[in-house]
Amino acid sequence: MRAVIISEGRLTWGERPAPVPKAYELLVRVEAAGLNGADLLQRAGRYPPPAGVPADQPGLECAGTVEAVGDGAATFRPGDRVMGLVPGAGQAEWAVVHERLALPVPPERPLSEAGGFPEAYCTAHDALFTQAGLSVGDRVLVTGAAGGVGTAAVQLAAAAGAEVVASVRHEALRPKVARLGATCVAPEEVADHRPFDVVVDLVGGPGLSRHLGCLAPWGRVVVIGLGGGSQAQVDLSELLARRAVLRGSTLRSRTLEEKALVVQRVRHHVVPLFAAGKVRALVEATYPFPEAEAAYGRFAAGAKLGKVVLVRA
Amino acid sequence: MRAVIISEGRLTWGERPAPVPKAYELLVRVEAAGLNGADLLQRAGRYPPPAGVPADQPGLECAGTVEAVGDGAATFRPGDRVMGLVPGAGQAEWAVVHERLALPVPPERPLSEAGGFPEAYCTAHDALFTQAGLSVGDRVLVTGAAGGVGTAAVQLAAAAGAEVVASVRHEALRPKVARLGATCVAPEEVADHRPFDVVVDLVGGPGLSRHLGCLAPWGRVVVIGLGGGSQAQVDLSELLARRAVLRGSTLRSRTLEEKALVVQRVRHHVVPLFAAGKVRALVEATYPFPEAEAAYGRFAAGAKLGKVVLVRA
Numbered sequence: 001m002r003a004v005i006i007s008e009g010r011l012t013w014g015e016r017p018a019p020v021p022k023a024y025e026l027l028v029r030v031e032a033a034g035l036n037g038a039d040l041l042q043r044a045g046r047y048p049p050p051a052g053v054p055a056d057q058p059g060l061e062c063a064g065t066v067e068a069v070g071d072g073a074a075t076f077r078p079g080d081r082v083m084g085l086v087p088g089a090g091q092a093e094w095a096v097v098h099e100r101l102a103l104p105v106p107p108e109r110p111l112s113e114a115g116g117f118p119e120a121y122c123t124a125h126d127a128l129f130t131q132a133g134l135s136v137g138d139r140v141l142v143t144g145a146a147g148g149v150g151t152a153a154v155q156l157a158a159a160a161g162a163e164v165v166a167s168v169r170h171e172a173l174r175p176k177v178a179r180l181g182a183t184c185v186a187p188e189e190v191a192d193h194r195p196f197d198v199v200v201d202l203v204g205g206p207g208l209s210r211h212l213g214c215l216a217p218w219g220r221v222v223v224i225g226l227g228g229g230s231q232a233q234v235d236l237s238e239l240l241a242r243r244a245v246l247r248g249s250t251l252r253s254r255t256l257e258e259k260a261l262v263v264q265r266v267r268h269h270v271v272p273l274f275a276a277g278k279v280r281a282l283v284e285a286t287y288p289f290p291e292a293e294a295a296y297g298r299f300a301a302g303a304k305l306g307k308v309v310l311v312r313a
Numbered sequence: 314m315r316a317v318i319i320s321e322g323r324l325t326w327g328e329r330p331a332p333v334p335k336a337y338e339l340l341v342r343v344e345a346a347g348l349n350g351a352d353l354l355q356r357a358g359r360y361p362p363p364a365g366v367p368a369d370q371p372g373l374e375c376a377g378t379v380e381a382v383g384d385g386a387a388t389f390r391p392g393d394r395v396m397g398l399v400p401g402a403g404q405a406e407w408a409v410v411h412e413r414l415a416l417p418v419p420p421e422r423p424l425s426e427a428g429g430f431p432e433a434y435c436t437a438h439d440a441l442f443t444q445a446g447l448s449v450g451d452r453v454l455v456t457g458a459a460g461g462v463g464t465a466a467v468q469l470a471a472a473a474g475a476e477v478v479a480s481v482r483h484e485a486l487r488p489k490v491a492r493l494g495a496t497c498v499a500p501e502e503v504a505d506h507r508p509f510d511v512v513v514d515l516v517g518g519p520g521l522s523r524h525l526g527c528l529a530p531w532g533r534v535v536v537i538g539l540g541g542g543s544q545a546q547v548d549l550s551e552l553l554a555r556r557a558v559l560r561g562s563t564l565r566s567r568t569l570e571e572k573a574l575v576v577q578r579v580r581h582h583v584v585p586l587f588a589a590g591k592v593r594a595l596v597e598a599t600y601p602f603p604e605a606e607a608a609y610g611r612f613a614a615g616a617k618l619g620k621v622v623l624v625r626a
Contacts, residue, residue, distance in 0.1 A: 018583040021564075204549045223549050236536050237515045237543040239561025247554025247560040253530075 003092030004292045004310070006043050008054040011083060013290040016057065018033060019089070019096045021070035021086070026097045032115025032286070033062040033091045034148065035299045035308045037225070038252060043296065049088040057088025060252065063105055063114035073099045081105040084113040085122060085251070085259060091292065091310055098261035103267050106275030117281040121270050123224060123251055124152035125202070126159070126262045130222040131249050132198040136161035141211065144202035144225060145182065146173040148307040153200045154180045155279040158272065164194045168305045177305070190214060204230030212246070213240045220245045268309060282306025288313035298306030317404030317557040317605045319356050319369040326603040329370065332402070332409045334383035338409045341395060344398070345428025346375040346404045347461065348612045348621045351565060352537070356609065368462065372403025373565065375410070376418055376427035386412045394418040396427040398435060398564070398572060401416070404623055413573035416580050419588030420484030427475045429620030430594040431459060434535060434583050436564055437465035437513070438489050439575045441473070445533040449474035454503060454524065457515035457538060458495065459486040461620040465491045466513045467581065468592040478506045483616045490618070503527060508557040525551045525559070595619025601626035
């Protein structure tokens, strides 16, 4: 089969043996595979994949049709449309997906959109609900809200009855993010909209200290992106006075069991909203698999609304 | 009645009207009242008490005998021995304690010890169990472990089946803290004993960044003291990689309802251990009420094991 392959920092559409599903795994004919920040880090040699995953095959999510199932797999059957998380090698003609990390694709949604759904919605749902304990009526700030996870978080928080403020650096994207259900502002204007019960921070870096000062009592900050840097100065007295929580989270480093819990929550709570069109996986651009280099370039350029997705040509 | 009074930064044993219990309040003849760091800040004019509490009467906890009860109070009766949290003015011959913030003093324990129990055990229990979700088998670090909250946290964590590492700056106190059920080390040696599932940090300041590097996956840090300073540099990538949580907590700024929840948890889970002698309120020194100035001086001098408690002469 053909797969996106990292070769000396460049991407090629090269030949690799097709994967074979082991117990509880699905062999998926991939139709679409979203890009994530970790793919770009992996291409740059700065995000080694877990043991057993080839370092030169990127891709953390995909959508397609089940072709075959491994021993014991009972949740999906050949012919089912699925989308799911993979530890790597998702940007290829074929991929294996553990059945507990796979979600059904509602018949109403195209596979090209589904290819950009799993990482964004699993990350956003876990951050908002499991990590931050979002409740109806909470006031939520999503920073860096125009990207894949950000647009998912805005839609999920709005769907849950929260009041959503979204900060977006690129002015042209703000009206588009606002239409997802948020008050969309420039990063410098965030403090005008405090206090926040929950902050989902996709930027990190020095801006974090400003956000801590905008929290309500018992406020929760979940940092899940570090595009703005990893070093932050924290005034602990602001945490103490508010009984506030600062947490960091990633999906990729979790165990299979932990990821499966996240995926199964998304299956029960989010896939029905996706089927009904109440939340969408926004796709800024699709590229055929062989044009992975151009797709990664588009991702790196930023200023995009939602995901960049590779699709079968 | 007589009460400890702050007058131009000094403490006197002066005259004040005796308090009158309002609905759901207990009038307590105070036998003992522990000192807390906030009392010293209040004396220095740096910790204004909540609305309705006199700024010149310190004292956040006391123990004694119920003399009378306000309308509706149904939990305690005159003659009962109680200990409890008060928003201020606890260091006086008489104090009013809300019945939901009062705990029974087990007959086995002297009131002089009980006067140092409520703040330390409510703070430690809330930090370990409610904030950090301590479980049996967790590995816990308590920093600044020799003080009132620290010795309470060490004993509670050990009683809950955790493995406890305690850091104590003063070498002479380390064997005494170790006898409470901890491996007791110097602050510089903490990293040798990682990874920690829970850190209860009573020091704050620059040392915090070192502790974040010592966390296990899903590790939780609760900062409840800032003797080492309030500014901390945080490497967010360490939080993300571990899915770690950093939280700050204080009791004093909480609402009555929130404090009542903490006190009632302590009533059910800790007072029985206190009655059985499985946890103790360690008292470094007692001083008669009129010697409050000397007691505050002893507290400020540090290098103490447990509490400093004022007692009826």
